[in-house]
Amino acid sequence: xxxxxxxxxxxxxxxxxxxxxxxxTAEHALAYALSLAKEYGAQLFxxxxxxxxxxxxxxxxxxxxxxxxxxxxxxxxxxMLKSFCITHxxxxxxxxxxxxxxxPYKEIIAAADKRQADxxxxxxxxxxGIDRLVFGSTTERVLxxxxxxxxxxxxxxxxxxxxTT
Ligand code: ATP
Ligand code: MN
Numbered sequence: 786x787x788x789x790x791x792x793x794x795x796x797x798x799x800x801x802x803x804x805x806x807x808x809x810t811a812e813h814a815l816a817y818a819l820s821l822a823k824e825y826g827a828q829l830f831x832x833x834x835x836x837x838x839x840x841x842x843x844x845x846x847x848x849x850x851x852x853x854x855x856x857x858x859x860x861x862x863x864x865m866l867k868s869f870c871i872t873h874x875x876x877x878x879x880x881x882x883x884x885x886x887x888x889p890y891k892e893i894i895a896a897a898d899k900r901q902a903d904x905x906x907x908x909x910x911x912x913x914g915i916d917r918l919v920f921g922s923t924t925e926r927v928l929x930x931x932x933x934x935x936x937x938x939x940x941x942x943x944x945x946x947x948x949t950t
Pocket of ligand 1: 804805806808810811812814832833834835836889906907908909910911912913914915920921922923924925
């Protein structure tokens, strides 16, 4: 029988990763991330990825200062995430957040690995939100490659009822 930390952690959530694209669907999923974090006393880790999956436009407009643009975007995204946390995480103590640039699903998986997350909570859809597809492309790829369980929340799911108060 295996012993040690890994066995102790099995079936429990100690670090929950919540990736957000600032869409209403992701925001809706946050309620589940929060209630589970509270229930398990887990660390909550919020991640926003500056999406670099589209073709680098420097190819078309080579004279543009892309380094400057990138650092401006990072500053703006960090500001957005910070104010998102202030608005939505009132009273939550155990959380941290980060902004990185890259391909969203890859960065989400990398963050789950790095932080040894034992659960990812995310929206079934995001900013594009095409309803005829079961999942958005980020969620679909995370589901395929995630090192830990993934809870996907559809926009029409009810907000979880709190077990306390
Ligand atoms: P698509 O991007 O395929 O056109 P979509 O935008 O509707 O479709 P997804 O991108 O898969 O759907 O988004 C689903 C969930 O993935 C979001 O609710 C959010 O939790 C997460 N997510 C998507 N993009 C990002 C991102 N850039 N950074 C962090 N999390 C993201
Ligand atoms: Mn998307």
